[in-house]
Structure formats: C-alpha cells, structure tokens
Amino acid sequence: MLIVAVLVSVGATSYYLRGSIGERVIVSTTTSLYETELLETVEDEFEEKYTIDLNFISVGTGIAIQHAQRGDADLILVHSPSDERKFLTGGTGVNRKIIAYNFFVIVGPENDPAHIQGLQPLQALSKIVQSGRNGTAEWVSRGDNSGTHSKEKSLWAAAGFNYNDVSKESWYINAVSGMGETLRKADYFEAYTLADTGTYLKYFNDGLVTLEVMMEEEKELLNVYSAIAVNQTLHPTVNFNGAMTFVKWLVSEEGQQTIEQFGKKTYGKSLFNAATNLLKENTSQPTVAQWIRDYAFFNGTECPSEYRIGSSELYP
Amino acid sequence: MANEIIEGLLKAFELVFSGDPTLVEITLRSILVSCSATLLCLLWSMPIAVALSLRRFHGRILIKGMFHALLGVPTVAFGLVLFLLLSKSGPLGFLRILYTPTAMILGQAVLITPIAVSLIVSAIEAIDPEIRNLAKTLGASELEAALAVLKESTSGVGLAVIASFNRAIAELGVALMVGGNIGGYTSVLTTTIAMETNKGELELSIALTIILLLIVIGLSLFINVAQRRMT
Numbered sequence: 344m345l346i347v348a349v350l351v352s353v354g355a356t357s358y359y360l361r362g363s364i365g366e367r368v369i370v371s372t373t374t375s376l377y378e379t380e381l382l383e384t385v386e387d388e389f390e391e392k393y394t395i396d397l398n399f400i401s402v403g404t405g406i407a408i409q410h411a412q413r414g415d416a417d418l419i420l421v422h423s424p425s426d427e428r429k430f431l432t433g434g435t436g437v438n439r440k441i442i443a444y445n446f447f448v449i450v451g452p453e454n455d456p457a458h459i460q461g462l463q464p465l466q467a468l469s470k471i472v473q474s475g476r477n478g479t480a481e482w483v484s485r486g487d488n489s490g491t492h493s494k495e496k497s498l499w500a501a502a503g504f505n506y507n508d509v510s511k512e513s514w515y516i517n518a519v520s521g522m523g524e525t526l527r528k529a530d531y532f533e534a535y536t537l538a539d540t541g542t543y544l545k546y547f548n549d550g551l552v553t554l555e556v557m558m559e560e561e562k563e564l565l566n567v568y569s570a571i572a573v574n575q576t577l578h579p580t581v582n583f584n585g586a587m588t589f590v591k592w593l594v595s596e597e598g599q600q601t602i603e604q605f606g607k608k609t610y611g612k613s614l615f616n617a618a619t620n621l622l623k624e625n626t627s628q629p630t631v632a633q634w635i636r637d638y639a640f641f642n643g644t645e646c647p648s649e650y651r652i653g654s655s656e657l658y659p
Numbered sequence: 660m661a662n663e664i665i666e667g668l669l670k671a672f673e674l675v676f677s678g679d680p681t682l683v684e685i686t687l688r689s690i691l692v693s694c695s696a697t698l699l700c701l702l703w704s705m706p707i708a709v710a711l712s713l714r715r716f717h718g719r720i721l722i723k724g725m726f727h728a729l730l731g732v733p734t735v736a737f738g739l740v741l742f743l744l745l746s747k748s749g750p751l752g753f754l755r756i757l758y759t760p761t762a763m764i765l766g767q768a769v770l771i772t773p774i775a776v777s778l779i780v781s782a783i784e785a786i787d788p789e790i791r792n793l794a795k796t797l798g799a800s801e802l803e804a805a806l807a808v809l810k811e812s813t814s815g816v817g818l819a820v821i822a823s824f825n826r827a828i829a830e831l832g833v834a835l836m837v838g839g840n841i842g843g844y845t846s847v848l849t850t851t852i853a854m855e856t857n858k859g860e861l862e863l864s865i866a867l868t869i870i871l872l873l874i875v876i877g878l879s880l881f882i883n884v885a886q887r888r889m890t
Binding site: 346349350352353356357359360361369374377378380383386396398399400401412413414415521523524545546549551578580 | 692698748749752760839840854
C-alpha cells in the first residue's frame with residue numbers, strides 16, 4: 344500500500360513537472376550565447392511561433408560536441424570551425440549553418456603592464472609572454488576546451504609559441520570555467536584574457552569587470568557561430584525535424600534580425616552580428632564576408648554537400 | 660564592492676517579498692523534486708536500515724561501514740556516474756530521461772540513500788533493545804517486534820528523513836549534471852544560483868540563496884531543537 348502510494352506520488356510529481364512540454368529540442372550551446380542572454384530572447388521569439396520547446400544546456404563548444412556525439416543533444420550552437428569540421432567528417436554532425444559572427448577581443452587591466460594597447464594580436468601575445476616571464480603580467484585562459492579556448496590555442500601557435508609549454512608557465516592561469524567566470528577571474532588577478540565580444544560587452548557595461556579592450560577588430564580575431572544538427576541515422580532518438588525547424592528560423596530574416604538587434608539598445612552596439620545576408624552576393628561588407636569564408640568555410644561552403652540531409656533550401 | 664553586496668541584498672529581499680513568479684516557480688520545483696526524491700529513497704532505505712539495525716547477519720558491519728563511507732562521496736561524483744548511465748549512449752539511455760525532472764528525482768534519491776540509511780540505523784539503534792525482547796516475550800512475532808521498535812523510534816526516523824531532504828535540496832552536482840538547468844523545466848535553486856551568477860545576474864542569485872538558506876538552516880534548527888527535546 345505504502346509503496347504504491349509513494350510510487351504514484353513520485354510518478355505524478357515527475358509527470359506534473361514535465362508540465363506542458365510537448366515536442367522538445369535539446370540544444371547544447373557555447374556559454375557565450377547563453378550567458379549574454381541572447382538565447383532567452385531567441386527562445387521567446389521562436390516559441391511564440393512554434394509549439395517546440397527549446398531546452399538550452401550551456402556547456403562550451405567542446406562539451407557540446409561530446410553531448411551531440413553521445414546522442415544527448417539534438418542540435419549544437421558552437422564557434423570553433425576546426426572542431427566543427429571534425430564533427431562533420433566524423434559523421435555525427437549534419438546541416439551546418441553559419442548563424443552569426445563577432446570578434447574576439449584581447450582584454451586586460453587599464454594600466455596595461457605588457458604595453459600591448461594598439462598592437463596586432465600576435466605581437467601582443469609575444470609581449471604578454473615576455474612580461475609574464477618578467478613577472479609583470481599574467482594571462483587567464485578558459486582552459487575548458489571551449490571554442491574560445493581553441494581559438495586561444497591557435498593564436499599561440501600563430502604567434503610562434505607551443506601552447507603546451509606556455510600553458511605550464513607560472514604567469515599562465517588556467518581558469519577552467521565559462522566565459523563570464525573567466526572574465527571575472529582575469530579582472531580579479533588584473534590579468535589579460537581572450538574573450539568573445541558579446542560576453543565582454545555585457546560584463547563591462549553591467550559593471551562586472553573593468554578590463555579594457557586592447558585592440559581593434561582584426562581578421563585573426565574573427566569569431567563565427569554555427570548551428571549543427573545531429574545525424575538521425577546515427578542517433579535515431581534525436582529530434583532532427585525539430586532541430587531543423589529551429590535552424591531554419593535562426594537563419595530566416597526574423598531570426599537574423601533577433602540576433603542583430605539583441606543588446607543594441609542596452610549596450611549601444613550589437614553583441615552578435617547577423618551572418619546570413621552578409622554571405623550572399625553583393626553584400627555591403629565584402630571584406631568581413633571574405634574573412635568568414637577564409638576562416639569558417641570548408642571546401643568553399645559552410646557545409647559540404649556530403650554532410651547535408653534534406654533541407655536543400657538552406658543551401659541555395 | 661561592499662555596495663554591491665548591500666544593493667544586491669536589498670534587491671534580493673524585494674524579489675523574495677514581491678513573490679516574483681520565477682522565484683516561486685524555481686523554489687516550488689526544488690521542493691517538489693527533493694521531496695519526491697526523499698520519498699523514493701525511503702522505499703529502499705527503510706527496509707535496508709531496519710535489516711541492518713535489527714537483524715544480526717554476516718557482513719552487517721561491513722555494509723554499515725560501506726554506507727558510512729559513501730556519506731562523504733562528493734555530489735559531482737554521483738552526478739557524473741548518473742550522467743554516464745542516463746546518457747543516450749549509456750546503459751540506461753533507453754529510458755530517455757536525461758535532462759528531465761525525473762532524472763533529478765532518481766539521482767537525488769540515490770545520492771541521499773547513504774545518509775538516510777545511516778541516520779535511520781542510528782535512530783533505531785538508539786532505542787533500548789529491551790523493547791524488542793519484551794515484545795517477543797509477550798508473544799510478538801519477529802515482524803511485530805520490529806514494528807514495535809520502529810514505533811518507538813518514529814521521531815528519530817522522522818529527523819533522519821528531514822536531514823536527507825536537506826541534503827537533497829542543497830546539492831548541486833546531481834541536479835546540474837542530469838537536470839541541465841533548463842529554464843522553466845529543470846532549473847532548481849542550486850543550479851539557478853550557479854548559472855545566474857555566471858550570467859552576472861547577482862540579485863536573482865542572492866534572492867535564491869536567501870530562500871535556500873532559510874529552508875536548509877530552518878530545517879537544521881528544527882532537527883536540533885527536536886533532538887534536544889527527545890533526549
């Protein structure tokens with residue numbers, strides 16, 4: 344009797360808590376899109392039109408890809424082209440669409456102990472290493488296999504340093520945390536760090552950090568966000584159709600406007616820029632479009648045809 | 660910095676007392692999930708605890724020791740194991756309950772089993788063994804004698820149950836790893852505090868922390884007072 348009563352009440356509670364959730368799409372996402380609260384706005388706009396419930400799990404690009412490979416996510420929102428390429432060729436990822444871009448920024452304390460203000464990114468990193476070894480500057484790294492972390496690694500390589508060696512030096516602080524917390528740590532230690540513009544602007548304008556931007560937007564610092572669905576033939580339980588409905592909305596005029604307008608009023612500038620129209624012909628910003636092609640296209644396209652399933656309208 | 664804390668506190672109290680709908684929803688979900696987990700956990704913890712405290716069998720001390728040892732296992736360790744089990748590629752993936760409240764209830768129920776068993780065993784063992792012998796000499800069966808002892812230890816067991824609930828509602832590891840802190844669905848007090856702080860939404864974090872502390876400290880105080888009354 345008692346046992347049945349307990350089971351019934353537990354069952355009823357979990358049913359009740361499941362609530363009105365009908366069709367759900369689980370989206371594992373990079374922390375920057377989540378922590379800036381862009382995804383909350385996106386969710387509101389999307390769910391107004393569709394009965395699909397979007398469930399975001401904020402984890403960072405590396406773990407998001409792992410979730411997808413395990414079949415625990417239906418869709419991922421990520422920003423690390425080299426990792427994304429592996430994810431596609433590995434067979435799990437399909438129908439990649441570039442949804443937005445902005446720039447990474449190297450930020451640091453106001454007094455700029457390494458004197459990198461205005462330098463090129465790669466020169467700046469060399470200076471930071473020099474000052475680090477002198478004991479006058481420190482660097483904080485995400486250290487969590489996120490897209491930002493993998494960008495940082497590629498920047499060290501481009502600047503001529505071996506990441507594995509550099510990351511063991513005493514001035515190099517491994518935060519192993521999301522973007523917001525890493526910014527906070529860098530702020531606390533008065534250190535330099537690499538951040539995505541979106542999260543940095545939100546944190547700076549909300550008075551959560553006082554770190555300053557050290558350089559202009561450069562090609563090397565480009566940051567491109569994509570959506571990639573999980574291959575249904577590999578993981579039959581994923582909600583592929585739901586995921587594609589969301590992707591199609593994201594790259595639609597309405598979705599792109601939602602991304603572009605987000606934060607514009609509060610922060611005086613878009614945290615994330617719309618990418619779809621930019622990549623069409625006759626764009627108003629051919630330079631940035633070319634940068635995106637150079638950085639985030641595979642074999643001249645955002646998603647080579649062998650990694651597409653249906654949805655041909657996405658790739659005119 | 661001090662200003663930030665004071666302002667945060669003021670706004671947080673405003674939130675708490677204005678009955679902010681998000682706040683109410685998260686608090687209710689937390690209580691429901693952890694209550695269900697506690698009930699579910701009692702289903703197996705009660706019989707285990709009764710057997711451990713009233714029966715004399717081989718390996719009894721070893722099993723008791725094992726539950727004591729498990730008391731100290733960090734919640735993230737449980738969280739990781741449960742995530743691997745419930746993941747679609749894991750052995751229990753066919754249940755398809757990862758990132759649902761059901762997974763959190765199951766996870767917390769497993770998590771608090773060691774504390775529930777250990778505390779219930781202590782509560783029962785605190786009862787004079789003479790009661791059981793007396794019942795038996797009066798002609799009670801083994802089961803009836805056990806029930807007599809249980810009846811005597813009701814208040815002790817009750818406190819054990821409350822302490823187990825307290826552990827469930829205050830833990831973060833399991834709720835975050837198998838629940839995923841999905842807004843409006845699996846976000847509970849602890850996970851929201853962790854994630855909102857990452858977003859820089861300190862006021863909501865502080866308000867939720869106040870609620871969580873009121874629940875946890877309130878219940879602990881209650882246990883303390885009740886125990887003093889009993890002795």
